[in-house]
Amino acid sequence: MINQMGRKTVSALGGLVAAAALAGAAYAHHAFSAEFDAEAPVLLKGKVSKVEWVNPHTWIHIDAVDEETGETTAWMVEGGTPNTLLRAGLTRRTLTPGTELVVRGYQSIDRLCAPACKANGRDVTFPNGEKMFVGSSGTGAPEDGADPTEN
Numbered sequence: 406m407i408n409q410m411g412r413k414t415v416s417a418l419g420g421l422v423a424a425a426a427l428a429g430a431a432y433a434h435h436a437f438s439a440e441f442d443a444e445a446p447v448l449l450k451g452k453v454s455k456v457e458w459v460n461p462h463t464w465i466h467i468d469a470v471d472e473e474t475g476e477t478t479a480w481m482v483e484g485g486t487p488n489t490l491l492r493a494g495l496t497r498r499t500l501t502p503g504t505e506l507v508v509r510g511y512q513s514i515d516r517l518c519a520p521a522c523k524a525n526g527r528d529v530t531f532p533n534g535e536k537m538f539v540g541s542s543g544t545g546a547p548e549d550g551a552d553p554t555e556n
Contacts, residue, residue, distance in 0.1 A: 437511075437546040441483075441525040445512040449480055449524070453504045458487040458497065462541065465500065465526060467508060479521035482508050484539035493537055495529075505532050509551065510540075527551035 437443070451469035463484040468477050484490055490500075507530040513523040526539045528551045538551050546552070 437525060437541075440513055440523075441511045441546070442514045443511060443547045445516075447480075447508075447510055447512050447524050449482070449506075449508040449510070451477070451480075451506065453500060453502050453506060454479070455502060456497070456500050460486055463487050463490055463539075465506075465508070465529075465539070466521065467506060469508075478518065480508075481521045481523050482510060482526040482539075483523070484526045485541040489541065490539060493539070495537060495539065499531075506530065508539075511546070 449469040451467045454468050455466040457464040465482040467480045469480050470477050508526050509528050510524040510526040528538050530536045
């Protein structure tokens, strides 16, 4: 049996756990400007190496080839939620490893490239010319015409 002091301790501990969980969730679903730089647009061309269909953001891993140097750089491109991408028509069948893509987006603020460079993806273009929006609407990303919900 838990005495009065024990109940207060258990209650306080439960509150701390709930607060930590909420803080983690708030950090995970961030505003664009918290992690990405609107003044650092990127254009990546390369093959998909992996796709992580996880919440709150899908991650498209691309081995981008620099057209000037021929060097390949690994990039992690953040997209919208898996549900958002599925509704837009991107599926596990359309976005598979080896798929050639052109990705337009914005680089991370920290510019670190370990284990990979990071970018927020706005849209992807497939080899057949089809272009699809992959970003998250309403996050504060620049209005660049990629988001179909923009005016």
